[in-house]
Amino acid sequence: MLLPDKESITVAYAIDTGEVESFGKIGTTKTEIDRLCKRLKSKSARVRVVYEAGPCGYSLYRHLIDRGFDCMVCAPSLIPKKPGERVKTDRRDAVKLVRSLRAGDLSAVYVPGxxxxxxxxxxxxxxxxxxxxxxxxxxxxxxxxxxxxxxxxxxxxxxxxxxxxxxxxxxxxxxxxxxxxxxxxxxxxxxxxxxxxxxxxxxxVNWRFYPVVLALQAMRGVQFVTAIGMVSELGDLSRFTHPRQLMAWLGVTPSEHSSGNRRRQGSITKTGNSYARKLLVEAAWSYRHGARVARQIQVRHEGLPKAIIDRAWDAQLRLCQRYRKLVARGKNANIAVVAVARELAGFIWDIARLAMDLALPHDVQSA
The missing domain is CATH 1.10.287 (Helix Hairpins)
Incomplete structure (x- = not known):
């Protein structure tokens, strides 16, 4: 319903199953937004609000949530678009958001605390x-x-x-x-x-995901820089109910164009967070060599539960073997590493879940 930018917000709305109407533009101050909230509440007891994620951040989302609205921030790249559509205006986009919200075609963006x-x-x-x-x-x-x-x-x-x-x-x-x-x-x-x-x-040390940062450093190729970058970008990994969802969010799953009995897969989708994907692939390069626990990894293991250390070792055995098999089949090294990175994302999901369940003590120091 909302299309915010730096200087104004374009609004469109629909009541129940009625026609979508354009509300026009309002300012971005809290006073004008509160005035809009009152007018929308006067039209219906339950109001659902959606707007595109953009450079203005999540302050509007939090303001609407505080006012008791059901608000969603949607991913602009996943909004349905007609192939022949060549005219784009703020008014048209706001109307399109309302129609897509009705049809359930919008994908929500994770809003961090x-x-x-x-x-x-x-x-x-x-x-x-x-x-x-x-x-x-x-x-x-x-x-x-x-x-x-x-x-x-x-x-x-x-x-x-x-x-x-x-x-x-x-x-x-x-x-x-x-x-x-x-x-x-x-x-x-x-x-x-x-x-x-x-x-x-x-x-x-005072962050709620500190146990996850510590646990991920038990893995090969995941040092402080990678662990901090991955966890800060991923946020709460419990929102992914299956590791495949995390792989898709990181954009390391293969693209697909299948029809009938023919299935065609292409290169990875490269959707989602590019910085987290870069860190993941960089970490995956370390699995080119044989599985071993180097001195640096031993230091990072100190104070960690045995379950996490064992899972990190399982990841080494699996991923090092996976890389060798792919290269032996004639796969390019870059392709093999991306395949390893995809499976590494699954181990990251599992170890992060273990870390939160075990509730690591905050006196364990990161390497």
Missing amino acids: VEDEAFRDLARAWASTRDDLRQARQRLKSFLLAHDVRYTGRADWSEAHRRWLSSYSFANTWQQLAFEEHRRTIDDRLAQCLRLETALREAV
Whole structure:
């Protein structure tokens, strides 16, 4: 019924089985929204509200829920669309939402709690800063390569590499200034990363999904960065009643176009959360090698229940074998890893469920 944007909200409504009518546009202030709520309640005792998920977040959803409305945030990419439809306006979209809601054709978006969303914002800020740091380092490397300045060792930002960078200087004053600015950008991003990581490690202990973050780190390829990113994006995994639902939400299930007796499957759908899918696939690459419990994993196992450690070991045995079988059948390594990532999502779902059921103590420290 609502189509919110930055400056206005387009409204359409229908009473019972009557015709869909356009209400027009209103402002985005709470006063104008409350006035709309009163007018809608005067038309019917029970009001259902729906609007598209967008850049304005979930404040409107929470405001309507507080006012006693039955509200749903729907996924814009899953709204039915006619193939020949070429005219798009806010009014048409609002009317279409009402008709789709009546027909039951809309898919709801998971709305996190206020605390969960705040923690996710902090985790996303950390992820964005890490990306900025990576790009800043790449810019400096490109700058040095353009001027044929080469480091003889391994340019992996180790202590020796950073010491060489700090001692190098250009003969030209302008080039030296540009070089120093590139270095300062890296130092600033690195300090920002450390601040955010420290804040996350302090905050996660008081988060309700802290047991899940700890339990996921028992798995191979899932360290603190991956566990924090996955859980903050996924939220409450209990909303997935079956691991296949989580696989579909992550977009790692194969697409399909079947008709009659012919079944055709294509590449993965890549729907849902792209950042969580990226972390999942990165974790899946670690299962290319044989199953073993490295020293780093042993440290992360300390204080965890045996049931979670055993399930993580089952995942290693299963996924490492799965990768070898797929490669032996001639599958490309990238395709094999995505298949492993799909099954890894199932183990993540199971271990997260175990962690919440066992209620891990908060005195267990994350590695």
